[in-house]
Amino acid sequence: MGFTVRNETLCGLDDLLVQADIAMYAAKEAGRGRWVEYSPLLGEISHRRLSIEHGLRNAIDNDEICLHWQPKVDLQTWQVTGAEALLRWRHPDLGEISPMEFIPIAEQCGIIDKLGVWALTEACRAGTHELAGLTIAVNVSASQLQFGDYLNGLKDVLRTSGMTPEKLELELTESVLIEDADKAVTILNAIRSTGVRLALDDFGTGYSSLSYLRRFPFDTLKIDRSFVTELLTKPDARAIVKMITDLANELGKRTVCEGVETLEQLQIVCAANCHEVQGFLISPPCPLESFPRTLDPDLNPRLSA
Numbered sequence: 316m317g318f319t320v321r322n323e324t325l326c327g328l329d330d331l332l333v334q335a336d337i338a339m340y341a342a343k344e345a346g347r348g349r350w351v352e353y354s355p356l357l358g359e360i361s362h363r364r365l366s367i368e369h370g371l372r373n374a375i376d377n378d379e380i381c382l383h384w385q386p387k388v389d390l391q392t393w394q395v396t397g398a399e400a401l402l403r404w405r406h407p408d409l410g411e412i413s414p415m416e417f418i419p420i421a422e423q424c425g426i427i428d429k430l431g432v433w434a435l436t437e438a439c440r441a442g443t444h445e446l447a448g449l450t451i452a453v454n455v456s457a458s459q460l461q462f463g464d465y466l467n468g469l470k471d472v473l474r475t476s477g478m479t480p481e482k483l484e485l486e487l488t489e490s491v492l493i494e495d496a497d498k499a500v501t502i503l504n505a506i507r508s509t510g511v512r513l514a515l516d517d518f519g520t521g522y523s524s525l526s527y528l529r530r531f532p533f534d535t536l537k538i539d540r541s542f543v544t545e546l547l548t549k550p551d552a553r554a555i556v557k558m559i560t561d562l563a564n565e566l567g568k569r570t571v572c573e574g575v576e577t578l579e580q581l582q583i584v585c586a587a588n589c590h591e592v593q594g595f596l597i598s599p600p601c602p603l604e605s606f607p608r609t610l611d612p613d614l615n616p617r618l619s620a
């Protein structure tokens with residue numbers, strides 16, 4: 316690992332040390348045996364990352380974090396049956412920051428546990444009030460399950476909120492299964508035994524293995540948006556969606572298609588016997604106040620096909 320800093324801008328020694336630090340961390344992040352040269356762009360990226368990390372530490376206390384909700388729609392009944400909670404953060408200087416950017420940083424610096432408890436607590440509160448009756452989905456990072464005592468925290472939130480465990484679904488990506496599969500089986504079985512349901516998010520990407528489906532107690536497979544996006548242009552995407560829904564049906568699991576944006580995509584996933592859909596076509600994630608309870612009947616693929 317190495318790093319270089321050229322003092323072309325003739326900055327002071329303090330600045331030079333900061334720049335050396337930035338290049339060194341970038342080299343470390345890039346992996347073993349890498350050289351990284353400091354550049355103003357690297358400085359900007361690193362500065363933004365530090366601002367995010369710093370801001371995240373107080374974001375909950377400063378009331379900058381909230382949840383948005385995206386409906387899940389049952390394709391048999393054309394009813395909203397569930398709602399997925401998605402974190403939103405408005406940084407006082409940087410503005411709206413995507414969870415795709417801040418969640419990985421929160422995971423790396425250990426803030427994800429606090430954020431995760433906040434999201435679960437607020438989701439269960441909404442699930443017993445404004446969204447009562449719907450299945451509430453909450454995303455959980457692999458690192459939340461690896462350290463600390465996730466199970467007892469979950470039981471506490473269920474008890475204090477009065478949330479029906481069967482109405483709560485935790486969405487996990489397969490990264491949770493890769494790190495330490497034996498440990499993951501134990502904790503997922505323990506969570507499942509509380510009655511809380513488990514969904515495998517972004518299914519079909521990464522290293523998805525069919526053996527996961529036998530070994531881990533998932534109730535639901537969420538078919539990744541990348542397949543849905545290509546449904547009309549790539550025959551193999553259509554075949555994969557059909558194959559996943561057929562397999563899930565045989566195994567007694569539910570399927571949710573993520574990222575449905577057009578009527579044509581909706582019709583294809585409906586014909587593939589997928590159980591539920593989510594996507595901008597029906598509604599983007601939105602604040603509780605604008606969460607849709609009724610759906611446009613003209614979009615119903617069983618009527619418009």
Ligand code: C2E
Binds near residue numbers: 402434456574575576
């Ligand atoms: P995810 O759980 O797979 O959530 C789906 C993402 O796709 C959301 O992005 C949603 O806004 C977006 N999406 C939904 N429908 C459509 C569509 O039709 N088209 C397009 N282009 N996008 C669509 P978002 O809200 O930016 O969240 C990104 C990821 O951040 C989530 O992916 C999840 O992995 C993570 N995340 C969000 N909230 C939490 C949280 O509370 N805890 C954890 N651990 N991760 C979270």
Ligand code: MG
Binds near residue numbers: 399486
């Ligand atoms: Mg999700």
Ligand code: MG
Binds near residue numbers: 516517539
């Ligand atoms: Mg997903």
